[in-house]
Amino acid sequence: MAERIARQLRKWIGHIKEALSAQEKEYTTGSIDKAIFMLSLPVVIEMMGEGLFAVVDMMYVSKLGSNAIATVGLTESVMFIVYSIAIGISMAATAVVSRRVGEKDKAAASRAAFQAIWVGVVVGLVLGGVGILFARQVLALMDAEVGVIEEGLGYTQWIFGSNVVIMLLFIINGAFRGAGDSAIAMRVLLLANGLNIVLDPILIFGLGPIPALGVKGAAIATTTGRGIAVLVQFYYLFLGKGTLQIGIKQARLHVETVLNLLKISLGGIGQFLIESASWLVLIRFISALGTQSVAGYTIGFRIIAFTLLPSWGLAQAAAALVGQNLGAKQPERAQASVWRSAYYNAGFLVIVSVMFYLASNYIVQTFFTNEPEVVRLASLTLRTVCLGYLFFAFGMVVQQAFNGAGDTYTPTIINLVVFWGLQVPLAFLLMEYFHMGLLGVLVCISLCHSIHAVVSVALFRRGRWKLRAV
Helix, strand or coil, rough: CHHHHHHHHHHHHHHHCCCCHCCCCCCCCCCHEEEEHHHHHHHEEEEHHHHHHHHHHHHHCCCCCHHHHHHHHHHHHHHHHHHHHHHHHHHHHHHHHHHHHHCCCCHHHCCCCCHHHHHHHHHHHHHHHHHHHCHHHHHHHHHHHHHHHHHHHHHHHHHCCCCHHHHHHHHHHHHHHHHCHHHHHHHHHHHHHHHHHHHHHHHCCCEEEECCCCHHHHHHHHHHHHHHHHHHHHHHHHHHCCCCCCCCCHHCCHHHHHHHHHHHHHHHHHHHHHHHHHHHHHHHHHCCCHHHHHHHHHHHHHHHHHHHHHHHHHHHHHHHHHHHHHCCCHHHHHHHHHHHHHHHHHHHHHHHHHHHHHHHHHHHHHCCCCCCCHHHHHHHHHHHHHHHHHHHHHHHHHHHHHHCCCCHHEEEEEEHHHHHHHHHHHHHHHHHCCHHHHHHHHHHHHHHHHHHHHHHHHHCCCCCHHHHHC
């Protein structure tokens, strides 16, 4: 028995080392459970790092008071639009690259990766320029109080100005995941977040000759960490030895590939823009309740992100497995990979939801703030939203499975109907006419995301995504 346990332990240690090695892999044969583990482990670690950064960043910012917290919350709500575009292009890169890898065409996979980079640079520069010029107007449009605008304008300008870096970070990591190498994406984001965590207290509070920059320092730290990470991504693309190797031929503009990427990414951008725009409306509703409501909501969702981001690892594994197996003409294996990923995700999020429901006050007070009203509202956010976690688990995985198949339009339609046809009007109704305040918005979020998951699973079971050409 002891020898058998030792043998299994050595086997899984070997799997962990392989999963974390910087080598692209394809998973069209062998154990599905192993494939999920190999693809998701680096992304789970990567997302845990991202979540840790979000929490630590908010811990430092919360020391500056409610205005600083509100600045971060309002700016991030607008940045959801930028993230939507970046994620949409990234999903297209994952879908196309994974399909080419499944077809054993590494040259076409590398070409697709660089065409996605061309798109990201152009879009990022345009959005960044507009963001810097109109940062004050954007905060005012979000109903930020005067004190919030004056204290947080520098933060907002820095974050908006870093859009091209954000685009590249998302898109290149999407290409790496499509090629089967979640490990490089993991290393890159861990580097970005590690640098951010180190620089945050130095730039926010000052150190020696470095002046205290307040909340603006948090934005500079974030931009610096992400910028260095993008340079490392380019090193792997141009000097690495993996599946994605970009030379002169791949770096040329290839119009047909760009148009294909844009066609796929428009659906992805659309689905996330629809969702992000609805979040913007919700945060606008919440900002009308006052700075403390925004602060409580922001802290709560930073903590929620810490738990949902690891789940994103399983969802991304499902997307890559769907793309590779469809490319290898194995749709049933692709479908089985999705259900396995969803069950694992459900088990994880049920445990987290119980923890949130029982210990929300302790988490907020220990790590963030002791302001009674902010603590109450942040705890309310955690306890209410976690009620939908079981449904979220399936919805996250299935949505990314559609995207991995190149079917970005089905999730777009679902998002449009659920988030705009139901979530926005229901949130307004609960908040204004039933006088539920922040609780009304939170109930609406939990309910509507659960409905979103049920509809997504029902459409996924039809199987039309298996016929999608990329």
